[in-house]
Amino acid sequence: MGCVFGKQSHPPSSDRRRRSKTVASPRHPRTRRRRSRGEPSTEISVVNAVDPVVDVEEKERPKQPKQKARHTGDFSVSIPAPERRRTPSDLNQQGWPSWLMAVAGEAIRDWTPRRANTFEKLDKIGQGTYSNVYKARDLLTGKIVALKKVRFDTLEPESVKFMAREILVLRKLNHPNVIKLEGLVTSRMSSSLYLIFEYMEHDLAGLAACHGIKFTEPQVKCYMKQLLSGLEHCHNQGVLHRDIKGSNLLIDNEGILKIADFGLATFYDPEQKKPLTSRVVTLWYRPPELLLGATYYGVGVDLWSAGCILAELISGKPIMPGRTEVEQLHKIFKLCGSPSEQYWKKSKLPNATLFKPQQPYKRCIAETFKDFPSSSLPLIETLLSIDPEERSTATAALNSEFFTTEPYACEPSSLPKYPPSKEMDVKLRDEQARRQRGLASKVNAVDGARKAKVSERANRAVPAPEANAEIQANLDKWRVMTQTNAKSKSEKFPPPHQDGAVGHPLDASHKGPLSFSATDTTFGSSIFNSKSSESAKNPGPVVGSSRRKKTNKDPQRAPSRKFIRGFKPSLIGLSMDFLFRGKSEVIRS
Numbered sequence: 001m002g003c004v005f006g007k008q009s010h011p012p013s014s015d016r017r018r019r020s021k022t023v024a025s026p027r028h029p030r031t032r033r034r035r036s037r038g039e040p041s042t043e044i045s046v047v048n049a050v051d052p053v054v055d056v057e058e059k060e061r062p063k064q065p066k067q068k069a070r071h072t073g074d075f076s077v078s079i080p081a082p083e084r085r086r087t088p089s090d091l092n093q094q095g096w097p098s099w100l101m102a103v104a105g106e107a108i109r110d111w112t113p114r115r116a117n118t119f120e121k122l123d124k125i126g127q128g129t130y131s132n133v134y135k136a137r138d139l140l141t142g143k144i145v146a147l148k149k150v151r152f153d154t155l156e157p158e159s160v161k162f163m164a165r166e167i168l169v170l171r172k173l174n175h176p177n178v179i180k181l182e183g184l185v186t187s188r189m190s191s192s193l194y195l196i197f198e199y200m201e202h203d204l205a206g207l208a209a210c211h212g213i214k215f216t217e218p219q220v221k222c223y224m225k226q227l228l229s230g231l232e233h234c235h236n237q238g239v240l241h242r243d244i245k246g247s248n249l250l251i252d253n254e255g256i257l258k259i260a261d262f263g264l265a266t267f268y269d270p271e272q273k274k275p276l277t278s279r280v281v282t283l284w285y286r287p288p289e290l291l292l293g294a295t296y297y298g299v300g301v302d303l304w305s306a307g308c309i310l311a312e313l314i315s316g317k318p319i320m321p322g323r324t325e326v327e328q329l330h331k332i333f334k335l336c337g338s339p340s341e342q343y344w345k346k347s348k349l350p351n352a353t354l355f356k357p358q359q360p361y362k363r364c365i366a367e368t369f370k371d372f373p374s375s376s377l378p379l380i381e382t383l384l385s386i387d388p389e390e391r392s393t394a395t396a397a398l399n400s401e402f403f404t405t406e407p408y409a410c411e412p413s414s415l416p417k418y419p420p421s422k423e424m425d426v427k428l429r430d431e432q433a434r435r436q437r438g439l440a441s442k443v444n445a446v447d448g449a450r451k452a453k454v455s456e457r458a459n460r461a462v463p464a465p466e467a468n469a470e471i472q473a474n475l476d477k478w479r480v481m482t483q484t485n486a487k488s489k490s491e492k493f494p495p496p497h498q499d500g501a502v503g504h505p506l507d508a509s510h511k512g513p514l515s516f517s518a519t520d521t522t523f524g525s526s527i528f529n530s531k532s533s534e535s536a537k538n539p540g541p542v543v544g545s546s547r548r549k550k551t552n553k554d555p556q557r558a559p560s561r562k563f564i565r566g567f568k569p570s571l572i573g574l575s576m577d578f579l580f581r582g583k584s585e586v587i588r589s
């Protein structure tokens with residue numbers, strides 16, 4: 001941060017915005033974030049005069065920061081005339097900048113911002129799609145904290161609102177298994193905002209990716225108990241998290257698990273349901289109703305993700321690593337069975353006609369997970385119910401026999417003390433290994449290196465790849481073209497104001513899912529084996545946004561895109577079976 005002065009050096013931002021709108025697809029798959037990825041359009045130069053907190057990013061910011069188009073929903077957000085220059089007089093009495101007061105007044109009510117110069121930034125410890133996270137020392141208390149620097153565009157009130165929603169949600173929650181927002185930091189003239197959190201040493205994805213860590217049954221129960229307790233609190237407070245996955249489950253050195261990253265969370269009222277976007281939750285953990293386009297949903301979405309995590313913790317690998325929405329649904333149907341006739345009728349899901357298989361798929365959770373502890377199966381069956389209502393509640397899950405039969409959950413404090421294992425650490429380790437392999441491959445022939453790369457990636461990346469956007473866009477087009485009564489997209493999907501998170505595509509969280517031992521052989525079932533080998537042959541997208549872009553051009557990924565492009569209105573009436581068959585044929589070729 002430092003002492004930061006605003007300096008106007010760009011052409012009017014509307015120009016840049018116009019340009020950027022042509023860049024991003026309105027159906028960009030990363031629904032995850034509705035916040036802008038673009039830097040504020042007022043260029044900032046940094047003079048680190050007073051603050052001990054040096055903002056590396058601001059120092060290194062390029063002269064012409066690229067702006068990505070922002071889509072709050074299925075459509076671009078209209079943006080009001082930009083404010084040009086910020087001065088200290090923009091701060092109100094408490095020290096909040098006016099742009100924040102104007103749009104996010106409620107989120108910061110009764111709080112006073114901390115000054116940047118009261119923290120010492122120590123290390124970058126995490127990177128999300130819309131944030132960088134730093135380890136820092138609070139110079140007033142000496143405590144180590146995590147500072148999450150949120151990227152958003154002050155000139156786009158919508159993007160500030162999304163950030164404000166995250167703050168509002170966090171302020172409403174107060175539970176040992178939910179990350180606590182301890183305050184906010186603003187710097188005088190810059191438009192950055194930092195969220196102050198308690199510092200957590202690990203995340204479950206990172207731990208799970210550590211070689212040699214295989215959780216025991218009491219340990220799995222311990223983590224699951226904490227996850228479900230945190231979820232129970234969120235749901236009781238009327239909050240849906242909508243992105244439960246390993247890298248969002250932080251763990252401290254005392255073994256305490258806390259649910260983090262509420263950037264996609266929303267308030268909901270089960271008594272007065274409002275339409276919400278279906279384009280949330282990282283693909284591998286996304287429940288079938290969202291893949292089928294549900295806009296009225298509830299706690300079941302988080303419980304499904306919790307079910308995926310439970311099975312993953314026991315098995316040692318992600319259970320349904322799909323690369324596209326179609327493939328994800330296929331994996332779900334193969335494992336959990338396709339929805340019953342009754343459910344298709346009752347749910348009236350937007351994509352039902354398209355995705356309903358001609359031949360129903362049989363549920364085979366018990367056979368697939370036959371080696372799992374027997375008390376875990378009823379809970380997995382419940383959490384992975386196709387009908388969200390059958391998933392029940394976090395409270396019911398906590399009372400299930402999984403937790404009431406021996407061996408019981410261990411105490412968090414008895415969990416092993418792990419070395420630093422942030423997902424970021426794992427990424428860096430992998431990158432280093434890849435580089436080394438690259439060198440080795442020069443000596444050992446290209447082929448061998450490619451194989452190693454494939455097997456290493458197979459279990460890790462969580463895609464909600466750009467192909468998803470494409471498929472959704474095609475499905476929408478197709479629906480419009482084929483339904484006599486076709487509704488417009490805006491009618492099918494709630495407009496942004498109905499759900500702050502609508503439709504801004506969920507770009508794969510490049511966060512790796514839990515990836516435990518790749519050599520796990522616990523599963524005898526053909527379903528599991530086939531899945532694993534499929535992933536191994538067709539590795540998921542690589543981690544990290546820049547690389548993700550590259551992978552779109554990766555021939556390994558092309559088949560699904562090719563398939564999607566070839567998806568014509570004339571396919572109406574062809575079943576999901578056909579779609580799956582067609583897809584796998586293309587993949588094989």
Ligand SMILES: Nc1ncnc2c1ncn2[C@@H]1O[C@H](COP(=O)(O)OP(=O)(O)OP(=O)(O)O)[C@@H](O)[C@H]1O
Binds near residue numbers: 132247250261
């Ligand atoms: N309180 C914390 N203590 C330690 N590390 C943290 C903390 N909060 C976040 N991190 C690290 O930073 C990473 C990114 O944080 P977070 O998930 O909140 O950001 P994000 O931009 O919302 O990410 P994503 O793109 O996954 O949604 C986390 O995976 C984690 O490793």
